[in-house]
Amino acid sequence: MPFDIARNINEEFGSGHELTWATFALRRPGTISRFASGFLWFIEDVVLCAASHGKILNIQDLRRKASEVANLASEAQQRIFVTGATGFIGAHFLRAAVTVGHQVDALTRSKDCAASLSSLGATAIVGDLSDAEGVWREALTNADAVVHLAQPQTFGGRLTKARARQYCVRRLKMDRVLFHAIDPAKTRRIIYVAGTSYYGECGSMVCDEGGVPHPMGWGLYLAPAIESLPGYVARGLPIVAAFPGWVYGPGSWFAQYVLEPLFAGKPVYGLRGRAKYTSPVHVDDCARALLHLIDHGEVGSRYFIVDDAPVPSERLAELAAEALGVNGRGRKLPFVMLKLLSGQVVAESLAYENRLSNNRLRSTGFSFKYPSCEQGVPQAVGMWLKEAASAQQSTNPTISDRNDV
Numbered sequence: 001m002p003f004d005i006a007r008n009i010n011e012e013f014g015s016g017h018e019l020t021w022a023t024f025a026l027r028r029p030g031t032i033s034r035f036a037s038g039f040l041w042f043i044e045d046v047v048l049c050a051a052s053h054g055k056i057l058n059i060q061d062l063r064r065k066a067s068e069v070a071n072l073a074s075e076a077q078q079r080i081f082v083t084g085a086t087g088f089i090g091a092h093f094l095r096a097a098v099t100v101g102h103q104v105d106a107l108t109r110s111k112d113c114a115a116s117l118s119s120l121g122a123t124a125i126v127g128d129l130s131d132a133e134g135v136w137r138e139a140l141t142n143a144d145a146v147v148h149l150a151q152p153q154t155f156g157g158r159l160t161k162a163r164a165r166q167y168c169v170r171r172l173k174m175d176r177v178l179f180h181a182i183d184p185a186k187t188r189r190i191i192y193v194a195g196t197s198y199y200g201e202c203g204s205m206v207c208d209e210g211g212v213p214h215p216m217g218w219g220l221y222l223a224p225a226i227e228s229l230p231g232y233v234a235r236g237l238p239i240v241a242a243f244p245g246w247v248y249g250p251g252s253w254f255a256q257y258v259l260e261p262l263f264a265g266k267p268v269y270g271l272r273g274r275a276k277y278t279s280p281v282h283v284d285d286c287a288r289a290l291l292h293l294i295d296h297g298e299v300g301s302r303y304f305i306v307d308d309a310p311v312p313s314e315r316l317a318e319l320a321a322e323a324l325g326v327n328g329r330g331r332k333l334p335f336v337m338l339k340l341l342s343g344q345v346v347a348e349s350l351a352y353e354n355r356l357s358n359n360r361l362r363s364t365g366f367s368f369k370y371p372s373c374e375q376g377v378p379q380a381v382g383m384w385l386k387e388a389a390s391a392q393q394s395t396n397p398t399i400s401d402r403n404d405v
């Protein structure tokens with residue numbers, strides 16, 4: 001027999017006949033389409049499946065199931081063009097999309113990264129979003145959905161205003177080139193990934209997406225790109241705007257500003273005075289929410305991707321220190337000092353209250369794996385330790401030593 005569906009269903013989902021079929025169809029869309037087209041295989045497997053649940057279905061039931069399953073399969077499996085797939089959120093998005101059976105075309109400027117994207121199950125497309133005539137545009141013609149995560153480099157070094165201004169100009173250009181290459185008659189959804197720094201200072205109340213933005217930090221430099229989205233929507237592009245909060249996980253700013261210093265016994269810098277509230281989200285939940293919005297996001301709408309409740313910004317470092325088993329030292333600096341140390345953009349990121357609600361996202365049926373950072377940070381720290389240990393096992397024995405703490 002080509003594939004033992006009964007054994008797979010039993011192992012993965014247990015009993016519960018109707019539910020099992022729906023869940024199985026959603027989780028194994030590729031396999032299910034094969035069954036739906038190969039009717040004989042399908043009958044054989046369904047009979048086995050039914051028998052394995054102690055229930056024999058009649059032929060009408062089998063036909064009904066076959067067409068339900070085929071519908072689910074075609075609805076679930078999509079071709080997604082992803083920009084920024086080699087980045088922090090992009091890598092997690094890619095894994096989430098491939099796991100549920102989507103076909104992913106992943107854009108990168110680097111041939112080296114192309115090889116690792118292919119090994120993760122994506123089709124790598126080498127190209128640069130600043131190249132308006134690039135051959136990468138051809139891959140877009142097959143896309144049911146586009147998830148746009150690429151951004152000019154933000155990472156490393158001091159984030160001065162001059163760097164941020166360059167970022168702003170480049171980001172606008174990358175967006176323009178991408179949007180002009182998309183055919184709205186073919187692409188069903190475009191998930192545009194923005195950031196909650198655009199909403200900036202929200203005061204002491206919890207805000208929703210309808211609140212008036214007061215951009216701060218990166219938000220000032222994201223604003224022109226975000227404010228140009230309604231123009232593209234008016235021209236027919238099916239854009240859904242996602243606004244992740246502080247995305248923590250085993251990489252990016254959380255590793256650079258929190259995990260690495262804590263691990264090395266160095267202080268984590270903060271801003272003097274009462275810690276401001278912020279709205280974090282675990283990178284896995286962020287990636288899953290972007291995937292969810294492809295089917296459930298409304299064109300022209302904005303969605304905050306944040307935990308159930310905001311937390312004081314220091315809370316993430318406290319939880320990380322606990323999970324690392326170290327006595328974390330925070331060092332609070334006045335704004336001017338922090339700005340000198342890490343640049344205006346980072347200093348400003350700690351200087352505003354950003355309490356945001358995920359009600360709109362939740363109302364679409366999305367459920368979080370880590371609804372709070374109490375649940376998510378220990379997992380992120382564990383992943384970071386594991387990745388660091390396997391990357392540096394041969395060169396830096398201290399990582400695995402500390403892993404035992």
Ligand SMILES: NC(=O)c1ccc[n+]([C@@H]2O[C@H](COP(=O)([O-])OP(=O)(O)OC[C@H]3O[C@@H](n4cnc5c(N)ncnc54)[C@H](OP(=O)(O)O)[C@@H]3O)[C@@H](O)[C@H]2O)c1
Pocket residue numbers: 083084085086087088089090107108109110113127128129130148149150151152153154155174193194195196243244245246247248252253
């Ligand atoms: N990280 C966070 O905490 C956070 C929070 C809220 C919102 N966001 C938003 O989420 C999005 C993704 O953030 P991230 O932190 O995951 O990004 P990231 O790690 O900085 O990755 C940026 C990606 O952009 C790609 N890229 C850069 N220039 C490009 C170009 N000219 N053409 C094609 N690709 C290009 C890079 O790919 P190659 O180098 O392989 O070409 C890389 O994969 C951004 O829009 C960001 O504003 C991030």
